[in-house]
Amino acid sequence: MVRTRVALFVASLSAAALASCARSSCVQAPSSLVNLADEQRRAAAATDAGARAARPRHQPDPGFLADFSATLRYSLGAPTRMSLSPDGARLYFLRSGPRSFVRDLYVLQAGAPARVLVTADSILRGGEEQLTAEERARRERQRQTGRGITAYELSPDGSKMLVPLSGKLYIVDAQSGAARELSSQQRGAPVDARWSPDGRSISMVRGGELFVQDVATGAERALTTAAGAGISHATAEFVAQEEMDRMEGYWWSGDGQSIAFQETDERAVEQLRVSNPTQPSEEPEVNRYPRAGTNNAVVRLGVVRVTGGRPTWIEWDRQRYPYLARVAWPARGPLTVVVQNRAQTEVVVLSANTTTGATTAIHTERDEAWVNLFPSLPRWLADGRGFLWASERSGHAVLELRSPTGALVRELGAAVKFRGLASVDEGARCVYVTGGEEPSETHVFKISLETGASEQLTRGRAEHEMTFARSGGARAHAIFTIDGPRRWSFEGADGAEIAPVPSVAEEPRNPPTVELVTVGDRAFRAAIVRPRGFVPGARYPVIDAVYGGPGARQVTSARHRYVMNQWLADHGFIVVSIDGRGTPHRGREWERALDGHLDDVPLDDQVAGLRALGARYPEMDLSHVGVYGWSFGGYLSGLAVLRQPSVFHAAMAGAPVTDWREYDTHYTERYMGLPEAERAAYDRSSLVTNAQSLERPLLLVHGTADDNVYFSNAALLSNALFRAGRPHEFLPLVGFTHIVPDPIINRRLYERIAEFFVTHLQ
Numbered sequence: 001m002v003r004t005r006v007a008l009f010v011a012s013l014s015a016a017a018l019a020s021c022a023r024s025s026c027v028q029a030p031s032s033l034v035n036l037a038d039e040q041r042r043a044a045a046a047t048d049a050g051a052r053a054a055r056p057r058h059q060p061d062p063g064f065l066a067d068f069s070a071t072l073r074y075s076l077g078a079p080t081r082m083s084l085s086p087d088g089a090r091l092y093f094l095r096s097g098p099r100s101f102v103r104d105l106y107v108l109q110a111g112a113p114a115r116v117l118v119t120a121d122s123i124l125r126g127g128e129e130q131l132t133a134e135e136r137a138r139r140e141r142q143r144q145t146g147r148g149i150t151a152y153e154l155s156p157d158g159s160k161m162l163v164p165l166s167g168k169l170y171i172v173d174a175q176s177g178a179a180r181e182l183s184s185q186q187r188g189a190p191v192d193a194r195w196s197p198d199g200r201s202i203s204m205v206r207g208g209e210l211f212v213q214d215v216a217t218g219a220e221r222a223l224t225t226a227a228g229a230g231i232s233h234a235t236a237e238f239v240a241q242e243e244m245d246r247m248e249g250y251w252w253s254g255d256g257q258s259i260a261f262q263e264t265d266e267r268a269v270e271q272l273r274v275s276n277p278t279q280p281s282e283e284p285e286v287n288r289y290p291r292a293g294t295n296n297a298v299v300r301l302g303v304v305r306v307t308g309g310r311p312t313w314i315e316w317d318r319q320r321y322p323y324l325a326r327v328a329w330p331a332r333g334p335l336t337v338v339v340q341n342r343a344q345t346e347v348v349v350l351s352a353n354t355t356t357g358a359t360t361a362i363h364t365e366r367d368e369a370w371v372n373l374f375p376s377l378p379r380w381l382a383d384g385r386g387f388l389w390a391s392e393r394s395g396h397a398v399l400e401l402r403s404p405t406g407a408l409v410r411e412l413g414a415a416v417k418f419r420g421l422a423s424v425d426e427g428a429r430c431v432y433v434t435g436g437e438e439p440s441e442t443h444v445f446k447i448s449l450e451t452g453a454s455e456q457l458t459r460g461r462a463e464h465e466m467t468f469a470r471s472g473g474a475r476a477h478a479i480f481t482i483d484g485p486r487r488w489s490f491e492g493a494d495g496a497e498i499a500p501v502p503s504v505a506e507e508p509r510n511p512p513t514v515e516l517v518t519v520g521d522r523a524f525r526a527a528i529v530r531p532r533g534f535v536p537g538a539r540y541p542v543i544d545a546v547y548g549g550p551g552a553r554q555v556t557s558a559r560h561r562y563v564m565n566q567w568l569a570d571h572g573f574i575v576v577s578i579d580g581r582g583t584p585h586r587g588r589e590w591e592r593a594l595d596g597h598l599d600d601v602p603l604d605d606q607v608a609g610l611r612a613l614g615a616r617y618p619e620m621d622l623s624h625v626g627v628y629g630w631s632f633g634g635y636l637s638g639l640a641v642l643r644q645p646s647v648f649h650a651a652m653a654g655a656p657v658t659d660w661r662e663y664d665t666h667y668t669e670r671y672m673g674l675p676e677a678e679r680a681a682y683d684r685s686s687l688v689t690n691a692q693s694l695e696r697p698l699l700l701v702h703g704t705a706d707d708n709v710y711f712s713n714a715a716l717l718s719n720a721l722f723r724a725g726r727p728h729e730f731l732p733l734v735g736f737t738h739i740v741p742d743p744i745i746n747r748r749l750y751e752r753i754a755e756f757f758v759t760h761l762q
Helices: 002-011 015-024 031-054 064-070 120-124 133-141 238-242 559-569 588-592 600-616 632-643 665-672 679-685 712-723 743-761
Strands: 080-084 090-096 102-109 115-118 160-165 168-173 179-181 191-195 201-206 209-214 220-222 231-233 250-252 258-265 271-274 285-288 298-305 312-314 323-328 335-340 346-352 359-366 387-391 398-402 408-412 418-425 430-435 443-448 454-456 462-468 475-481 487-491 497-500 514-519 524-529 540-545 574-579 620-630 650-654 698-703 729-733
Touching: 064 559, 064 743, 080 462, 080 475, 102 120, 120 160, 160 191, 201 250, 209 258, 238 323, 238 665, 298 323, 387 418, 398 418, 418 462, 430 462, 443 462, 475 559, 514 559, 514 600, 524 559, 524 600, 540 559, 540 600, 540 743, 559 574, 559 743, 574 600, 600 620, 600 632, 620 632, 620 743, 632 650, 632 698, 650 743, 665 679, 698 712, 698 743, 712 729, 729 743
Parallel strands: 540 574, 540 620, 620 650, 650 698, 698 729
Antiparallel strands: 080 090, 090 102, 102 115, 160 168, 168 179, 191 201, 201 209, 209 220, 231 258, 250 258, 258 298, 271 285, 298 312, 323 335, 335 346, 346 359, 387 398, 398 408, 418 430, 430 443, 443 454, 462 475, 475 487, 487 497, 514 524, 524 574
């Protein structure tokens, strides 16, 4: 209670108010901090006078921020969720208007313009869309901000599609768009609804139980019972959804006669509460969230016939391997279960007997740091003669074909540097994958299942994404280049365009100009955005737009990713991004450098990258450097001004993890180990325990309803800073989660960020 009041008091202070308070001692700054700041200002004044006089005045596009916010970062109106009919003749996609969150379902065929197939308004007949708490949480895990039709699934024969909308299910004709409601007598909105393999039934989760409904008759059957009081069925637990990239909690057998389902017991998982500060009379939302070192959900796997009956429970050593990572159940092949130990140093592929529940280990992957999980793997071939797997034993990820017993048959495209599986074409005996040598680009490759030989299908400095038809090679292709606008294309197997996929997304009036470079002894990839009207010979303060953590890149060959960097640069900055060790697509050793070092390794690389850039580009004024980021980037920004105040002179930390004890088990323990065993590492990396070191301006921003990185992270840091007498700004985003889609809030947030850096760096 006391800490919350202190934090909110600090949050109410504007940048100007804080500056005024520091001058008048209403917030007493330590004398060493004041003296240091005075000395730095005096020392910098003489050397910077000439450069500042020569620096031109910049005027950012006055309409950009309104456009950026109203278009959700220019994403609204772009085609998304593209898929193809089994024969590749039709392409389906979702699209909203350029300034609307409401998506409609479109169809595109050769020789005809794209047309609207069905809309939420036509189905609901003007009624208001309603979302359950479960669906809101699921969309949060998927980072889904759209409304209207946000998901659909084609039937196996491609004649119909399943559309969930406003707590109900609809069957839509895939050619005419005619829709009918799949009525139900059961309570609870359907979640994760899917077709059976034969297309005759629909499976779904209602109220934590698994149901199957006959499409023709509407008859329903509950396949699980006894959910409630912390136990649920057929739904993935939090860490599976957020950290394992596994959204599903049940799996149809290939023959459509049985379903494997997850039972989740969360009774021992810590409960965290999210309240609405503007409505103190409301009951807080209660979430089961396993913080590092605390209890995870207890998960087991059952198999039940679709005709009903008692489940068979699949047995493995769940004490040793508590994480259920992946499940696959092909038409020809065994129920395959991938489990992981808590330290994430071992992953075991199990073949399960669905009659007895017994399992046999057919492959084990080990790594002294951690084993990465790859989406869509294992993937069995349709003939049951083997499955696809990926390993990093060679030093980078390689796709493999393994026999039913787990023996290695052959490597597939060893030189590709595998990133993800896009499609398997059984008829053509090939697979399509993403990969590539250059970490700032993504390319698509075709690999022979018979020989392992690969063919690169895409070229140029770009990010490529493809979705394929089940057979024949037709595909939907998204192309994001560094020097041009985004494009989407409907292509044949030969790569020739059948038709462009139309987008109505707005492009910025002044698109960003980006220079991608490689710098430093470690060959860091970096992106540089200079202000418009850049004057050679002038020197500019620098802003480091950072993420720096595992699993995500800042430096990509997609121009649209830099629109905000350009707007900030147009205030008179040079904005840079640097991908250091730990970021993906640079091989095992590069990524595993973070093992036990989520703090110093990423920060050291940002410092080294900045110094290398400054040495090459004299226009970068490294005596005035700001840093900002969100999530892990927010953590690294806060760490930067605490640990390296001589390098970083101001920071905006958005939704930061401020102490790794406050983040979830599966992510945190992968890199840091258990808190009780690694107390020194947790203390060393904590922003909270190092709060007294703050010597630079810090703007702390966090959503009060964040259920991924909880608001308590920011509150704990603000309280520690306040107690240590360290002035800072704290901006709570009331009612917002880890994502902030609201146009007004987005606009005000970036106005505040720009004002903060102009005040403290210029």
